[in-house]
Amino acid sequence: AQKVTQAQTEISVVEKEDVTLDCVYETRDTTYYLFWYKQPPSGELVFLIRRNSFDEQNEISGRYSWNFQKSTSSFNFTITASQVVDSAVYFCALVNNAGNMLTFGGGTRLMVKP
Amino acid sequence: DAGVTQSPTHLIKTRGQQVTLRCSPKSGHDTVSWYQQALGQGPQFIFQYYEEEERQRGNFPDRFSGHQFPNYSSELNVNALLLGDSALYLCASSRGQGIYNEQFFGPGTRLTVL
Numbered sequence: 001a002q003k004v005t006q007a008q009t010e011i012s013v014v015e016k017e018d019v020t021l022d023c024v025y026e027t028r029d030t031t032y033y034l035f036w037y038k039q040p041p042s043g044e045l046v047f048l049i050r051r052n053s054f055d056e057q058n059e060i061s062g063r064y065s066w067n068f069q070k071s072t073s074s075f076n077f078t079i080t081a082s083q084v085v086d087s088a089v090y091f092c093a094l095v096n097n098a099g100n101m102l103t104f105g106g107g108t109r110l111m112v113k114p
Numbered sequence: 115d116a117g118v119t120q121s122p123t124h125l126i127k128t129r130g131q132q133v134t135l136r137c138s139p140k141s142g143h144d145t146v147s148w149y150q151q152a153l154g155q156g157p158q159f160i161f162q163y164y165e166e167e168e169r170q171r172g173n174f175p176d177r178f179s180g181h182q183f184p185n186y187s188s189e190l191n192v193n194a195l196l197l198g199d200s201a202l203y204l205c206a207s208s209r210g211q212g213i214y215n216e217q218f219f220g221p222g223t224r225l226t227v228l
Binding site for chain 2: 004033037043044045046047050091093095099100101102103104105106
């Protein structure tokens with residue numbers, strides 16, 4: 001069985017603050033894939049990043065960065081200088097090695113206030 | 115280039131009825147996956163269709179079935195509706211079989227069962 005936990009149900013920040021969304025996962029596979037998706041109020045999930053378990057390099061894309069630590073089974077997501085448009089629900093997800101099991105976390109609702 | 119489209123947007127049914135939801139994938143995509151997202155929760159994987167066959171399936175009962183057509187569009191059918199089937203149903207498309215591929219999501223169909 002596999003599991004994804006996003007302990008932060010809701011986070012509220014003021015614009016321009018940095019914010020980190022936590023994701024902790026459990027799996028018995030040695031090879032797996034991790035994802036982050038954004039779900040704005042419109043409801044459509046938007047793909048942000050995919051990382052396979054062999055690639056522990058941190059990644060930066062504009063104001064977004066991801067910190068993958070296999071030793072602690074975490075794949076955290078940081079938004080630098082947050083903006084009101086970043087307000088959304090963010091989901092972390094895990095796919096197993098066989099590619100036949102996909103598990104989403106419960107999501108973190110981020111509210112960025114002006 | 116049209117993205118993933120779903121119809122209808124909203125649907126209201128009563129317990130015991132049957133429902134069919136439709137999805138057209140993004141241009142160039144040949145794989146369609148379906149998800150159920152209850153209010154305030156993360157999406158749950160229902161199944162994936164590739165080459166007109168169900169390839170992967172999540173933990174959903176046989177009341178949930180689907181179909182993929184030669185043009186890659188797909189339908190999700192739910193029989194004997196229960197109150198607990200009320201949710202947002204999301205369709206996602208991708209290239210190639212496997213739920214570890216980057217998926218593009220549609221806006222969803224909101225199903226209410228009374």
